[in-house]
Structures are given as structure tokens and as C-alpha cells.
Amino acid sequence: MSQFSEYKDVIQDGDLALIWISRDNIKPVKIAAGETFNTRYGSFPHNDMIGKPFGSQIAVRTRGSNKFGFIHVLQPTPELWTLSLPHRTQIVYTPDSSYIMQRLQCSPHTRVIEAGTGSGSFSHAFARTAGYLFSYEFHEVRYEQARKEFEDHGLLRDGNVTITHRDVCQDGFTIKKGNKTTFFDAEQPLDQQDVARVDANVIFLDLPAPWDAIPHLNHVISQDSKVSLCCFSPCIEQVDKTLEALDKHGWTEVEMVEIQGKQYESRRQMVRNLDDALKRLRDVKERKQVGVERRKRMFNKLISDQEEPYEERPETPKTQYNPFGKGSRVKEGDANFHWKEVAKVESEIKSHTSYLTFASKIVNKIRDEDRAAKALVDAVENAKGSPLPNKKGVPT
Numbered sequence: 001m002s003q004f005s006e007y008k009d010v011i012q013d014g015d016l017a018l019i020w021i022s023r024d025n026i027k028p029v030k031i032a033a034g035e036t037f038n039t040r041y042g043s044f045p046h047n048d049m050i051g052k053p054f055g056s057q058i059a060v061r062t063r064g065s066n067k068f069g070f071i072h073v074l075q076p077t078p079e080l081w082t083l084s085l086p087h088r089t090q091i092v093y094t095p096d097s098s099y100i101m102q103r104l105q106c107s108p109h110t111r112v113i114e115a116g117t118g119s120g121s122f123s124h125a126f127a128r129t130a131g132y133l134f135s136y137e138f139h140e141v142r143y144e145q146a147r148k149e150f151e152d153h154g155l156l157r158d159g160n161v162t163i164t165h166r167d168v169c170q171d172g173f174t175i176k177k178g179n180k181t182t183f184f185d186a187e188q189p190l191d192q193q194d195v196a197r198v199d200a201n202v203i204f205l206d207l208p209a210p211w212d213a214i215p216h217l218n219h220v221i222s223q224d225s226k227v228s229l230c231c232f233s234p235c236i237e238q239v240d241k242t243l244e245a246l247d248k249h250g251w252t253e254v255e256m257v258e259i260q261g262k263q264y265e266s267r268r269q270m271v272r273n274l275d276d277a278l279k280r281l282r283d284v285k286e287r288k289q290v291g292v293e294r295r296k297r298m299f300n301k302l303i304s305d306q307e308e309p310y311e312e313r314p315e316t317p318k319t320q321y322n323p324f325g326k327g328s329r330v331k332e333g334d335a336n337f338h339w340k341e342v343a344k345v346e347s348e349i350k351s352h353t354s355y356l357t358f359a360s361k362i363v364n365k366i367r368d369e370d371r372a373a374k375a376l377v378d379a380v381e382n383a384k385g386s387p388l389p390n391k392k393g394v395p396t
């Protein structure tokens with residue numbers, strides 16, 4: 001199974017590891033016995049990583065000094081991959097992708113269409129959660145790169161991901177024998193017309209012109225279950241054109257949202273009181289007064305033609321701890337001071353990424369009575385085995 005969908009304890013030769021050097025520097029590395037991972041903090045032999053649990057910290061002495069350089073060797077996840085992947089395009093980040101997946105109710109029962117694949121950031125998240133992912137990319141080089149990446153990461157081997165080389169705005173989403181796709185590698189069944197069963201109930205369009213792709217969806221979406229769609233567009237003009245196309249092609253429950261992701265850090269902040277502030281103000285005032293008097297004396301000496309008007313600056317005691325700015329540094333949490341827990345917003349705030357337009361469609365609105373009756377019988381059978389809830393709704 002893919003390392004992205006299955007938990008693994010120990011690092012082995014041949015594994016993909018994501019090496020955490022710092023918060024904004026994570027590098028994907030294929031572990032190979034005998035090789036070395038070089039950073040500006042030192043060189044880390046892969047042999048030191050093999051056999052250790054994922055998450056281990058590895059340290060090496062920095063050349064020519066007594067200091068140590070550290071890295072952490074992490075298990076690949078779609079979230080970490082998003083932070084470390086080689087960018088070929090703009091990508092969807094986790095604050096957006098996680099929201100989109102829960103809005104679209106993505107689950108192992110879902111069959112997802114994604115266009116375009118781009119750098120494959122969102123594809124990895126879909127691949128872990130969805131029952132099946134059909135990804136489409138029209139840029140040939142990007143298609144090949146994504147195909148190779150999916151293969152290296154075991155996503156194609158897992159059998160629930162295919163990628164197709166296609167301009168979906170022009171040629172739609174139908175996959176036929178003879179198309180350039182990985183669909184047939186996974187030995188998927190075809191119908192009598194040599195067409196693949198797509199039957200998607202979740203659609204994600206990250207394209208410059210989603211309104212040109214929307215008319216083609218009817219041929220590939222589920223005919224007997226609700227289909228949910230999301231278009232990811234940076235400009236409001238794109239949203240406008242998308243809304244027109246959705247309306248024209250029978251999509252309903254249309255809603256547009258925007259994610260404004262902010263990270264909060266938990267920190268300790270020193271408790272500062274009014275006495276500290278007054279003490280500091282008095283200290284500043286006194287120092288200022290001493291300086292003014294010194295300059296006045298020097299000026300008087302100068303106009304009375306005394307030989308040595310210059311006066312040495314008096315020794316003033318070194319500024320002690322100043323809770324409001326400069327002064328000696330105090331380590332966060334120092335037991336000599338009083339601290340409180342605070343939440344601070346990260347200095348770098350991610351602002352607008354894209355507008356997310358959601359819609360849904362039910363193709364066949366006629367109730368299948370046999371299916372409804374069976375679902376009812378199943379529900380009753382299931383309930384028989386479950387404990388009865390008490391008045392508070394808690395099973396007894």
C-alpha cells in the first residue's frame with residue numbers, strides 16, 4: 001500500500017521520507033543505504049535513519065564546531081507533501097482542501113473527478129480519503145510528472161487513482177480505450193463501448209475556465225445519487241461566469257465561500273503591571289534630566305572660554321530588565337517572572353487564496369421504491385441489535 005494511506009513505524013531502505021529541516025523547509029527524500037542527505041547544518045547519512053522510527057530526530061556535529069545540526073525524519077502524509085512538493089503550478093493548501101473535502105462529504109464511498117491535476121497537491125489528499133479519484137491534466141509535461149509521482153508514491157498501485165491526459169474543456173471527461181490514461185494500468189472494467197465507468201459524485205475543478213468544463217459533466221456524473229461540485233477560482237469574474245454555467249446546466253444549492261486561514265501559536269507572555277511602567281518612565285525621565293544638565297554645564301564652560309569644556313558622560317547603572325523593550329533579555333518562561341498563556345496570530349497571515357463555489361445536482365429525481373424499502377428494512381434490522389437510547393439519547 002502507499003505510504004500516504006498506510007501508517008508505517010520504522011524507516012526502511014527505499015522509503016519516501018519527508019525531512020523537516022525547519023518550519024518552512026521540508027524536503028522529500030528517497031531513503032537509500034549508503035547515501036547522504038546534505039544540508040547547511042551538516043551531512044546526515046541515510047544509514048543513521050534506516051531502522052529508526054518515523055518522527056526520529058537525527059543529530060550530527062557541525063563540521064569545525066562543537067554545535068549540532070538536527071533534522072526530523074517524518075512519515076509522508078498529504079498535508080506534509082503539500083508543504084514539501086516540487087511546485088509546477090499554484091497549488092491548493094490544506095486549509096482549503098480540508099474544508100472542501102468535508103463540504104463535499106468526501107469518503108470511501110466517493111468517486112471524485114479532479115481537473116486539473118497541476119502539482120498533485122490536492123490529488124494526494126483525495127487519494128487517501130476517496131473511494132476513487134479520476135484526475136485530468138492537459139499539460140503533457142505536467143501529466144507525465146504527476147503520473148510518475150503517483151506511481152512512485154504507490155497511489156496507482158493502490159488501485160483507486162487514475163490520471164488522464166486531457167483538455168477537459170474541449171474533450172470532456174469520458175475515458176475510452178486508446179486514450180492517454182493510467183486507467184487501463186489498473187485493469188479497470190470497460191462497458192461494451194469500451195468506455196470506463198466514471199460515475200462521479202464529487203467534482204473538483206481548479207481550472208482557469210471551469211464554465212467550459214461544466215457542460216461536459218452530465219456524461220460522467222452519478223445518475224442515482226447526489227453529486228457535489230466545487231470550483232476553485234481566484235477571481236470574482238471567474239465566479240460570475242461559473243454561476244451562469246451552473247444555472248444553465250441544472251446545478252442547485254449554489255454557495256460561494258472564501259477561506260481565510262490563520263495560524264495561532266500558543267505562547268507565554270510576561271505579566272507586566274503598572275508599577276513596572278511607572279518605574280520605567282521615572283528611569284527614562286531621570287536619565288534625560290542628567291543629560292540636559294550635563295550639556296548645560298558644557299555650554300556654559302564653552303562660552304566662558306574654559307580650556308576643557310568636555311565632560312565625561314557619567315557612569316549610569318546598566319539598564320536593568322525592561323519589560324517594555326530594550327534591556328537584558330529574559331528567556332520565555334523564566335521562573336523569576338510571572339507569565340500567562342496567550343494565543344498569538346502568526347506574523348505571516350495567508351489571505352485570499354481562491355473563491356470556492358459549491359453546487360449540487362441530482363440527475364434522477366424519481367424515487368426507487370425497491371431501494372427505499374430495502375434501506376428501511378436494513379435500518380430496522382440494524383436497530384434491533386443496537387441498545388435502546390435513554391431519554392437523553394444515550395445508548396443504555
Ligand SMILES: C[S@@+](CC[C@H](N)C(=O)[O-])C[C@H]1O[C@@H](n2cnc3c(N)ncnc32)[C@H](O)[C@@H]1O
Binds near residue numbers: 090115118122166169
Ligand atoms: C492551478 S493548477 C491545479 C493545482 C492542483 N489543484 C494542485 O493542488 O496541485 C491548474 C492545472 O489545470 C491544468 N488545466 C488548465 N486547463 C485545463 C483543461 N482545460 N483541461 C485539463 N487541465 C487543465 C493546468 O495545466 C494546471 O496544471
